[in-house]
Structures are given as C-alpha cells and as structure tokens.
Amino acid sequence: MRIGIPKEIKNNENRVGMTPAGVAEMVKHGHEVLVQHKAGEGSGFSDEDYVRAGAKILQNIDFVYQEADMIVKVKEPIEPEYPLVRKGQLVFTYFHFACERELTEAMIRSGAVCLAYETVQLPDRSLPLLLPMSEVAGRMATLNGAYYLQKTKGGKGKLISGVPGVSPARVLVLGGGIVGEAAARMAAGMGAHVTITDISLPRLRQLEMELPPNVRTLFSSEHNIRRELPMVDIVIGSVLVPGDKTPHLITRDMLKLMEPGTVLVDVAIDQGGCFETSHPTTHSDPVYEVDGILHYCVANIPGAVPNTSTIALTNATLKYALALADKGWKKACEDDEALRRGLNIVEGKVVYKAVADVFGIK
Secondary structure (H helix, E strand, O other): OEEEEOOOOOOOOOOOOOOHHHHHHHHHOOOEEEEEOOOOHHHOOOHHHHHHHOOEEEOOHHHHHHHOOEEEOOOOOOHHHHHHOOOOOEEEEOOOHHHOHHHHHHHHHHOOEEEEHHHOOOOOOOOOOOHHHHHHHHHHHHHHHHHHOOHHHOOOOOOOOOEOOEOOOEEEEEOOOHHHHHHHHHHHHOOOEEEEEEOOHHHHHHHHHHOOOOEEEEEOOHHHHHHHHHHOOEEEEOOOOOOOOOOOOEOHHHHHHOOOOOEEEEHHHHHOOOEOOOOOEEOOEOEEEEOOEEEEOEOOHHHHOHHHHHHHHHHHHHHHHHHHHHHOHHHHHHHOHHHHOOEEEEOOEEOOHHHHHHHOOO
C-alpha cells in the first residue's frame, strides 16, 4: 500500500502524522511511504531522516493526496484539503466530526473512508489513540492555566503554587478521564489546591486513591459546580463523550459566580467545548475574555509540543496503521472491533451513530 504523510496546514500545527521510526516499520512491511517536503520539520524530523527510514519525499501536498491509498495525519483536513481527498481513499486521523458540519459534509461528498483516531475504542471503553494526546493536553492545560493566571496576561495575578505564607491557587478540573487526571496530577505537582469532578463514583474512588493528597474528589453536578466556582482560580474542562458533542457544564450565567481574571481552559473544544461561552482559538491568538473571565480554547493544544506529541502519537497509532496497510481497511476492521469503531464515514455514508444524530443524518 502507498501511505501518504502530508504536512499539517492547520494554524500552528507542528505535529506530523508519523515519525521516521514509524515510516521504517511501514517500509519493513513492504509498503511505500510518501512524505511531503518538510512535513516533519516542525516536530524536529528532517526530510533526510525520512529518506534514511525509506520514505520518498514529494514536493507538495497535492502529490501526496494524488498518489497515496491511505493518508495518515494528525488533524482533520481543513478547507483547502477537501478537494484533495478522493473517493475510496482511506484517511486515518483525528476528525471530531460532531462539532463541524462543513467537514462532515465535505468528507461525505468525497467518497473517502474516514477512520477517526478519537473513536477507536477497546472493549473496556478506553480510547487508545486519544490517550497519548489526552495525557499531553491535560498537562499542557494546567501549564497554560498557570501562565494566563498572571496579571500581565489578564489573570488574577496569582502564582499557582503560592509561596510560604501565601495560599496556592485553586484549580477545578471537570471530568476525571485521562485529560482530567493528567491536569489534576500536574496541578497538584505544582502545589495547587485541586478539586476533580466526575459522574462515576468508581472512577472518583480510583482517583481518590491514586492522586496526591492535595487533590480532592467531588461528584459532578450543576449544584456542586456552582458552589465551587466562586473560590476557583483556574477551571479545566476535560469532559468527553466519544464521537459526540460535549455537554456545557458551565453556562454563560455561571460566569458571574467567578472572580474577574479566573481562567477557563477548555480542552474539550475539539468536540464543541464544555463551556457555553467557548469557541475555538489558535496558538497565535489563544485567549479571549467574556464577562471578565479569560477563556483559553486552543483546539490543538499538543501542537505546542510537537516533538513529544508526534512521538507519543506514532507509538499509539502505528499498530493500527500497519494493520490497515497490511490487510486493507475492510479486513482490518473485520478483524479488530476497536478499529471498526473508528469508522465514521464510509464512501459517502455516515456509519457512526453519534455523528449522524448530531446532524440529523440517516
């Protein structure tokens, strides 16, 4: 099979779909890998690195899409890429269809096979291809929240750790999944007072046992969240419903409960966001203010640390990419239920129920 690795063109997206080490494995299995010129540059991988791994370098993105049977990316295709995706081509990447009708309709029209990292799901309901970027995003969410808490950045002017004689900042993490746990662990390590919420009591018990003593757990309800908001300095939204839009846990009217300069970090923005006042931002223009509350809603948070992110992502995706290339997508998905759950759109038809329901598609 011919595997194409295009250069990501989304704003400040420096990750790349596969490392040279991943390419070498693909070549070892007898596949041809086509890498766009400078595709890995932002992640610290040169064209020479890819050539040594056995890849062929193509000069522009059009050639990659024209020649490849399978496209391996990081982020969803954006508007300039829509006409490049062709009928029957397999596109393996993060899609997050539920929050973007235009993308969904474009991929339906393309006739491509769209296999989404974020809905590949194991029998225990874990999401193996979302996990590595969730770990990165959770850690980065805390770092960014601490950064924008500075007065010069629009925050309250608090140091997240405090100092002897001065209390540390209070961090509220909504959602006890991989992102939430990573965010809470990072915030606790920085010395903050941390509260993490979830609707699963077994998960809260697990977090209670595993997280540091400066993290407390709280059952997630509107009443409990409203009670916490007047005291918090940073809120990290990390709720995920696989393949579906994220519920709004903080509504516009709840902003008035918080002190001016409170920082909201919406890690769930790829799936529509868990704050009503959220809208996607970019690394070049990451924050905005609503009613005195600072919002950080960058849709590709791990793109700020592309070397770490690309290596972590390839470590997770390579097994599945090899199966798809070795067997073809139909056989690979027949043999692996987790991979089959990743199918969202197949040759013009939506096959993932949550996406169909969001847009009223059969």
